[in-house]
Amino acid sequence: MPMARKRARAYDTAKIRTAVQAQLGNVREAVRTLTPEQLALRTRLGEWTVRELVAHIGMAVTAVHRALDRPAPARQDAVLLDWPFATSASSAAIADFTRGLAQQHPDLDAYLTDVDRTLTELLDTHPGTRLLETNAGALPLADYLVTRTVELVVHTDDLSAAVPGLDIPYDRQALAACTRLLADALAAKAPGGSTEVRVPPYAVVQCVEGPKHTRGTPPNVVETDPLSWIRLATGRLTWKDALDSAKVSASGERADLGGLLPVMS
Incomplete structure (x- = not known):
């Protein structure tokens, strides 16, 4: 797995938290406008429909919830730049989970609203230093939140591409963090x-x-x-x-x- 040789870039935890919730809010506002016909459209992500893509966006955020439900690892054994190289290993399981979520949550606006509410509660409760077991290894919550900007920005772009005329705005801090993490990953690779x-x-x-x-x-x-x-x-x-x-x-x-x-x- 590629590792960064230079000092890791620092991110402002408060700004990243605001960025994650702002971009999730941008997605929610767009989802509220979608018709059943638009939700049934195919996306550029294989067989996923728009409905399944929206469910996946919620799932990407609730990865924080699921990680916080598990016991904290004893020590950190990964760094932020390990994450981009660890995402493909679990793609099949993610696809199955996403399809199940889309069926369980027919009201996607209510689903995303609940995701945002519970995320706020969790981030108010747990410090950024709290370790999480992630697909890349044990990472601090603050670092894992940076990876959520990538999930949100990338899939916002997927969603806009799938629905003609759907122009979802990008939170500036979310776009910046996503850009920087992926650029740093190239430098590590x-x-x-x-x-x-x-x-x-x-x-x-x-x-x-x-x-x-x-x-x-x-x-x-x-x-x-x-x-x-x-x-x-x-x-x-x-x-x-x-x-x-x-x-x-x-x-x-x-x-x-x-x-x-x-x-x-």
Whole structure:
């Protein structure tokens, strides 16, 4: 499993909590407008319908609830940047759980409202240092909340893509945290200093083995916008399609990231 070699990025716990709940609120507002026909639409996530995708968004948040229901691990044995590389292992179980949730909660607005209410209660009760057993290992609650921004932002984009005209806003802090975590995961996956990846205004990372850049204009530069980066990092957008559609610019012989993407899937 790739591990970060540099000092981990620090996140403001209070801002991350606000961001998670704000983005969940944005999803709730959008879900309230969906018709039965729209809920039955297919998404870009295999066989999932919009209804199942919404149920999954709630499930991603209540992963916090389920982790807090279990005893705290004795010690931390993972770091935040382990999480992006641990998500695919449980994908089949997640799909089954999601379909069950969609059947159990026909009123999705009520479901998401309850998820938000209970999350508030739990976060008011437990400190950010409380350890959780997660799919990546034992992590502090504060770190695990950062991963929820990725789940919420990525699946907000999936939801908007599935329903024509559904333009769900992104909380700025949630979008920033998601962008930064996925950029840092790339740097952990391909450590080095030969290539600079820029995702303005939220992230700049150095990666890829080779001659290290120290001053002036880097010889290898990749630049894209936050949503395009998130789609690349999670397999929603291929490197070739991003280049062909000018969603990403890449210059230099070490600026081809196609073999390193997606970072998580």
